[in-house]
Amino acid sequence: MTFGFRMRPWRRLLMIVSLALFVLFIILPFVMIFLQAFGADWFGMEPLPRAWTLKWFQWAGETVDIVKVLINTLIIGFLATVIALAVSIPAAWAIARRRLPLKGLLMGLILFPRMIPEITYALGVGRIFYFLNLTNTYLGVALAHVILAAPFAVLVLTSTFEGIDNRLLEAGTVFGCNTSQLFLRVILPLALPGIVAAALFSFLSSYNDFVLTLMLYGPDTVTLSVQTFLTFGDGYTSVASAISVILLIPALLFLAALLRMVKPENLLGGLKGA
């Protein structure tokens, strides 16, 4: 008995159904949020809301300083990205290009915060930052986010830097580059796809974070995810959904940008060269 390469009809059907279920599994929560955010007095008893409304967004605008929250989120995300890159570019360079003692241990240490439950780590970070007076500051929340962002950034950048041909650096030097010219004119352009990917990852890590932020936020540093949680906690499910929708938009924009710039299957491996 041989197995043909062509699928039997029932197998094909099974495949299509399981794929559809998988897509539904991913999409359905988003659908629910949208229904909740735009539906008038919909409590999930009927399949669809009877009427549509924008009043939850209006409420969100009235009960919460949504612009301030958005600005907080963006500033913290931007800070976290800049710091994460500033830390992980040299670190990744050292890991990729130099013979470091205990390279494995170092890599493990960098990845450690992502290996344990975030809440565990957050408790410790909260304790230290409270002591250092860093809670309820942009810098403090951003620094905490760097802990999340840096491991991914270091991973992506390490493989990017490892992929740079030594002979190109040699060529750069022979043709007259000093160290900083070599970095600006050769290394940076060659590593740009990796750096962009690391930056996007970092920004999204910060933008999406909830647990660490919850430990460190204060009245001046409420972010979108924390605000969603707070509003939900107050019982305004639909308003929380409306905030979630706002929360979603930048993430989707970034995802689109990311997919345009790098192949998703390469994100953690070698990035496509220039």
Place this chain on the structure above:
Amino acid sequence: MNETSLELQNIAKYFGQLAALNDVSLAVSNGEFLTLLGPSGCGKTTLLRILTGYLQPDSGRVIVAGKDVTETPPHKRNMGMVFQSFALFPHLSVNDNIAFPLKIRHVPASEQKKLVDEALRMVHLETHAQSFPRQLSGGQQQRVGLARAIVFRPSILLLDEPLSNLDANLREEMRAEINQVTRRLGIASVYVTHDQQEALALSDRIAVMNHGKVIQVGTPDEIYNTPRTRFVADFIGHSNCFTVRVDGGSGTIDGVEGSLATEGFRDLSGPTSVFVHPGDVQLSSETRQGKNGLHCTVVDAAFLGDRVEYVLELVPGVRLKVHNTGGRGLFSPGSRIWATFPSDKMVVVEND
């Protein structure tokens, strides 16, 4: 013209106990094309890296245009280099790759454009200025590499096996290109290769290297026709060395009928290595007891149209290659013949 551009004085470099370079001294004049020729591991690449400044010699000095640059970092040496792997910047167009050394040197934009255009013309790539390296063939990429290496008029041009990543049919073309460009610019060039053909075709002088030493320096003609040592003779492409016992100006081989005589035997005695070109040996079937004949066996004969290539065996294990261009007729394998070695064609070489 004959001013010295580059001088290497007693360069030595050790990797642990291993002497990668042992007391190497060389000089290259203005406009001269010098080739470092040798097998892999002979030290030629190490020497090149000392020239560029990537390696520091353990002793000795590198002098460029009268200035000691031994301690100068690579980016301040003003050397042009053509890489085996091309090493073009993938993120830059052909135009920008060639302009790279000029940009780094802050050459004014108008001057840059003039020099880049000139370099593009020199390597016949005017129409590809806006292409990116990945869109070009290997041969074209290496021409960009050459243009980039000369566009800023470096004091010395270094070429590190620039042909070895190219297809065989492109090699000759690129070789001609390199020859043309370096002659035209009159730039001092140092070319590294393990290919004796390239070395012979391109060089004003060749430095044959082995085991970290320069064995012989000379014009292609000198290297080819009068190798100083057995290694040079072998490496330049002929394993036509054999050992004779010299006594009273006459050389013989135990178990071989006949004897050899040449100028070079005059003050020698004992075992001596002799080299002869494959084309310089004459063959005949007649029994001849005259001077400079050795009796030998034909092991292999290949008719190639314009010549016949023979492999002769003197004694078991000692073989010679002979190309017979003149004369007709074929000696078949197994036949016993006389090989005559004209006394002015035999070269006594040192054993090394």
